[in-house]
Amino acid sequence: MSETLLLPAQLDLKAAETLKADILVRRCKDLTLDGSAVERLGGLGLQVLLAARKTWAADGLNLRLGFVSEALAEQWAAFGAPDFNAEGALA
16 A cells, blocks of 8 residues: 655754654555655755655665655755665665
């Protein structure tokens, strides 16, 4: 069973704990993160997303980042983070 989670506009310090909980409640399922509404990606938001990707990979499940806003794509690249959807990117 696969689900989609719409990410909030602000992925920053204030959003990190809620984001973590929203993602973990969907554990044990394939999950697509809809980043179309993201306006700001902070360091903690990035860490939550990367940790989730690693957790899903360890569980043998798919976690994909889809529908990426221009702001999210630019800020992701500015952090120099690995390609979220690439196989083995976070191994």
